[in-house]
């Protein structure tokens with residue numbers, strides 16, 4: 001099914017296709033601060049309803065993942081990167097999707113702090 005997502009103010013809006021089977025919570029310095037609950041999708045499954053120009057971008061460490069956020073309200077709905085096989089990937093923060101209740105999801109803990 002398609003999930004509708006947005007930042008808080010609506011400047012960033014998007015749709016992402018797929019079933020949310022499992023999400024990941026990472027304890028690294030970046031993910032823990034933002035409170036991400038991440039759901040990984042092939043990049044083409046995410047369709048932006050707003051322009052790329054509305055995305056502010058943060059990168060760190062190896063700068064391999066573009067962590068996007070809203071320049072107005074600060075919400076961070078997704079990041080773009082690559083899977084190990086090189087396929088473009090979207091890491092969706094399910095907290096920014098409509099109708100998703102984090103308490104009902106299967107959350108896998110990832111020890112990103114140790115990477």
Ligand SMILES: [Zn+2]
Nearest residue numbers: 007009070073
């Ligand atoms: Zn916003």
